[in-house]
Amino acid sequence: MTDHEAARALRQWREAAPDAVLLDGFHALKHALRFGADIRCAITSDKESVLALAAGLAEDMTGAFDDRVVEVPKEALRELVPKGHATQVAALATRRARVDNRQALDRRPRSAPIVVLDNPRNLGNVGAVVRLAAGFGVTGVVTTGDLDPWHTNAVRAGAGLHYATAVEHVDRDALPAGPLYALDPEGEDIRSVVLPDDALLAFGSERHGISPELRGRADRLLSLPMRPQVSSYNLATSVAMTLFHWGGPR
Template sequence: MSATPIRGTSESTEVLLEGFHAVKHALRFGAPVEPLLAVSTAALLDLASSHAHDLLDRFQGVREVTSAEFAKLVGRTHPTGVAGFAPRPAVDVAGLIADRATPLVLLDNPRNLGNFGAVIRVAAGLGAGGVLSIGDVDPWHPNVLRGSAGLHFAVPVGKLDDLEGVQGPVFALDADGDDIADVRIPSNAVLAFGSERHGLSEAMRKRADHLVSLPMRPLVSSYNLTTSVAMALYHWDLDQRRIAP
C-alpha cells in the first residue's frame, strides 16, 4: 500500500496556499479554500478591509490557530499569518491545446520554480489561455504555487509529456529570431520559452513555426524568463488593442 501524500505537497491532490495574497487570489477565482487558517482573525479582517474588501464575507469562516499550530499545519510561519488548503483542479490539457481564444504559454523544461510561478502570475494578469510545461518539474509544486501568489486558479496550468499533439502556430522566443516588433502574434498562438540556462531544446526549435526575438541592448546576454513571457504577452495584448473595433 502506498503512503498517503502529505497535505500541500507536489504529490497531493490538495495544494497549500501560503499567505494572504495566495488565499485571496484562490478565493477570487473560485477555489474552495478549506480550511482557511489565520493566527489572528482580527489581523486577517484588517487585511481584507484594505486589500480584498470583496472577500470580507468569505473570510468570516476563518479558523484561528496559535502560531505553533499554524507552523505545524503549514510547515512554516508566514508574515501575514494566513494560509489555506484547496483541491488541485483537473485541467483538460488536450482540450486546452485544441481550442484556445488567447495564446498559450509553453515552458520548455523550466528549472527555477520561483520563475515558473511568476510566469503563471504574468500569464494570469495578461489573459493568457493557459500555462503548460514540458520537463520534470510539477507545475503545481508548492514552490511554483508560492511564486504565482495563488494565481494558478486564475489560468489553466498543466504539463505535457512531449510535443506530440501541440497544435500550432508555435512562436518560440529565441535571440536569433525575427524582431517581435515585426511579428503579429495571433490569438491562437503557442508562445514557447526555453529554460533559463539552456534555452530552447532542439525538439522545440524543430516544432516551432516561427522564431521570434525580443529587443535587447548589445552586451546584455538575456532576460529573466518571467520578463520574456511578460514582454511577449504584452506585445500580443497591445496588438489586439490596436485592431479592436
C-alpha cells in the first residue's frame, strides 16, 4: 500500500458512506462483484490474506479483488467498520436502483416466482430469504411494512446477494401482478399444489403471521407439512421449503 492510495481510499469511503450499502466481509464483496454491483470503495487491512482467500475460494474473482481492494491501516478499518468481519475486508456499493428493481418485478411473462415478506420483523430472516432467493433464481423479494430490506443487517445476512435478485420494499396495494399464494399453517397442503412460475409467494411476519389484508386477497392459502402441536416454522425456513417445492433453478 502507498500512503497516497490509502489516504485516497479513506477519503472516498467517507464521501460514499452516507448513502452507500455496506458490504462487510469477503463473501459479501465477492457476491456483489459477481452480480454486477457498482463498488464505490473497497478496503482491507490485510490485502495478502484477502488475495489468498480469493485464490482458495473464488479464483474467478482474484483479479477483481486485486484491482479493487486497497490496503489501509488496521486502525482506520476499525474506525470505519467498528464491528468488522473476521476477513478484514469491507466495501461500499451503490444500492440497486428502485426503478430497475421495479422493472424486473413487473416484467411479464415471469419465469420464476416473487417472494413477498409481509411485514417481517427480523432483518436476519430478510437476509436469509434474499440468499435463498438468489440461490433459487427467483425474480425478486419484496417486503411490506416498516423495515428496509436493504438495511445493513439484512445485507450482512444476505451475504451480498441483494445484487443477485430484485429486492424492494412495496406497499401492500402495489404488489407486482400474479397469482397470490399465501403460506399459512391453516391452508391446504402444499404437496397437492403445483406452484406456477409467475406466483407471488407470500409469508407472514414472525409475530403475527400473514396479515388479514393479504390473507383476504390470496388466491390460495397453503400449508407446509407439520406435526400436530408444532405451531409454526421459522420464516426463512418456510421460504426454503416453499421454493424447494416450486422446483428451483432448471
